[in-house]
Amino acid sequence: MPIHQIATVTKAEKENGIVTTLTFDTPLSHAQPGQFVMLWLPGFDEKPYGVAGVSPLRISVGARGPFSKKLCGMEKGDRVWLRGPYGKGFELKGKKILLVGGGYGFGPLRFLAEVARKRKVSATAICGARSKGLLMLPAACKTIFTTDDGSAGTKGNVLVAMKELLAKERFDVVYTCGPERMMSAVAYEAKAHKAGCQLLLERYMKCGIGICGHCCIGDKLVCIDGPMFGLEILENPEFCKVWRTKTGKRVPI
Amino acid sequence: MGVQSCPKEYMPHRTKGAFMLETTLCGIKLRNPLILASGIRGNSAGLLIRAGKEGAGAATSKSCSLLPHEGHANPTMVDIDGTYINAIGLSNPGVDDEIYEIREAVAKAGIPIIASFYAGKVSDFAAVAARISEAKPAMLEVDISCPSRKDALFSSYAKDASEVCLAVRDATSIPFSAKLSPDVPNIGEIARACVASGASCITAINTIGGMYIDAHARHAVLANSFGGISGAAIKPVALKSVYLVRKAIGPEVPIIGTGGVFTGIDAIEMLMAGATCVGVGTAIATRKESAPFKAIAQEMESFMKKEGYRKLADLKLQE
Numbered sequence: 001m002p003i004h005q006i007a008t009v010t011k012a013e014k015e016n017g018i019v020t021t022l023t024f025d026t027p028l029s030h031a032q033p034g035q036f037v038m039l040w041l042p043g044f045d046e047k048p049y050g051v052a053g054v055s056p057l058r059i060s061v062g063a064r065g066p067f068s069k070k071l072c073g074m075e076k077g078d079r080v081w082l083r084g085p086y087g088k089g090f091e092l093k094g095k096k097i098l099l100v101g102g103g104y105g106f107g108p109l110r111f112l113a114e115v116a117r118k119r120k121v122s123a124t125a126i127c128g129a130r131s132k133g134l135l136m137l138p139a140a141c142k143t144i145f146t147t148d149d150g151s152a153g154t155k156g157n158v159l160v161a162m163k164e165l166l167a168k169e170r171f172d173v174v175y176t177c178g179p180e181r182m183m184s185a186v187a188y189e190a191k192a193h194k195a196g197c198q199l200l201l202e203r204y205m206k207c208g209i210g211i212c213g214h215c216c217i218g219d220k221l222v223c224i225d226g227p228m229f230g231l232e233i234l235e236n237p238e239f240c241k242v243w244r245t246k247t248g249k250r251v252p253i
Numbered sequence: 254m255g256v257q258s259c260p261k262e263y264m265p266h267r268t269k270g271a272f273m274l275e276t277t278l279c280g281i282k283l284r285n286p287l288i289l290a291s292g293i294r295g296n297s298a299g300l301l302i303r304a305g306k307e308g309a310g311a312a313t314s315k316s317c318s319l320l321p322h323e324g325h326a327n328p329t330m331v332d333i334d335g336t337y338i339n340a341i342g343l344s345n346p347g348v349d350d351e352i353y354e355i356r357e358a359v360a361k362a363g364i365p366i367i368a369s370f371y372a373g374k375v376s377d378f379a380a381v382a383a384r385i386s387e388a389k390p391a392m393l394e395v396d397i398s399c400p401s402r403k404d405a406l407f408s409s410y411a412k413d414a415s416e417v418c419l420a421v422r423d424a425t426s427i428p429f430s431a432k433l434s435p436d437v438p439n440i441g442e443i444a445r446a447c448v449a450s451g452a453s454c455i456t457a458i459n460t461i462g463g464m465y466i467d468a469h470a471r472h473a474v475l476a477n478s479f480g481g482i483s484g485a486a487i488k489p490v491a492l493k494s495v496y497l498v499r500k501a502i503g504p505e506v507p508i509i510g511t512g513g514v515f516t517g518i519d520a521i522e523m524l525m526a527g528a529t530c531v532g533v534g535t536a537i538a539t540r541k542e543s544a545p546f547k548a549i550a551q552e553m554e555s556f557m558k559k560e561g562y563r564k565l566a567d568l569k570l571q572e
Contacts, residue, residue: 247323
């Protein structure tokens, strides 16, 4: 068995100012929403990316550093090498769910919305960004847009829309992905309304398979204990507080 | 190396009937001989504390150096059917930050902490040893054998290994183990030189140098091109190395036998080869139990009970 499987880009769609969604020629049918793959560009680098769709494989990439910018510049016919899927993804629970995503964190939630629709779970999504040009495309369910500057959708962050919605409706579980402080606020809000919550976390990752320990958050590893964590992560001493650099040095978030 | 009674501080999770696995390493009491190997989930206090909760007898931290080090680019580690290769590149925040991780782990892990470190030159080994000793780990481990380094390993020659050990011996009063590579003509000779130069223990083995290539990519899989192989494939090499080191250094000096230990039987075999304690690395990610060390310890115990062994010291090869 080769270590990496090769996937060829069939479509590269620019979704907004920073996000490109790549579609590949291969399915990854056993991957769950919230799980990730390690994408390798030989001779360059290898990084974890959340799966945005499985048949065929889709990945939404936000142009952020040299590697993601290179991915965003890919064209039809270009190849990537990948291993995975890895990690613990979202667990679909309840009959009525809410998806709250910030920035390109909305990508894995759209995949979850697709799965929810197939399983006849009622889903509503809130998709937030700083401004109109950074909003992601809607999910396969009712999607409420928010922008910090009010250039599209509700003015304000996702919390504004979430509070409004939770005042009227009850959800069994809230799924969230985006900046950690946003997810923290979303989780506390969900908890206050007695809903469950699943958060998708990120840390600098090396091996991706639970050995090197680099992606630790407290005594948890994002790669195998996560990236999906439940409300218990709010008690983790490093949640929303500590990020580790490439060297492993603790830095405040 | 008889089994002695253990002080409470290192036995918080001891369960009834687990006494048969108690042991001593460099005067330190361990509830069982299973030690989290260096480089495996040992880069934060939280993870070292977790090793204690998962049943390890002791835990070794990720090697640190005098200054921060980013390590190699990814891919840094991949697995192929249970055999792993890595070249993480010794990434670490540097001893000044590492000292806080070790301090916290020493205070909270409930098991002895072994602080691992490395350097590029002899004087730096002494400097890191002195500094990391301030965190009061139970033991130190000197990594002189990481195979992802581009330059020659200190453990390749008895003279170099010995110089490092002498420098560390003079820099700290904490007992230390020298971690050796099997990629040498005579590991016994290197081990003997380390012991003669002040090492109180030998850790054998580090990963074995190796390389994977992806033909389609026309590239080495590891960004560093080559790295160290771990997992089931290296157990026979580890057993042979421990066996030879034991022959070379005599019955008294302890050995931490590391490499390819996944089950209780693997650990027993490592002890039979001559090890005093057993390093566990890759296995903690592949075993699906929530407490892999406890699971391995239970397998050791049930083997010992079934075969009529009462203590670890009786686990010896037949003459």
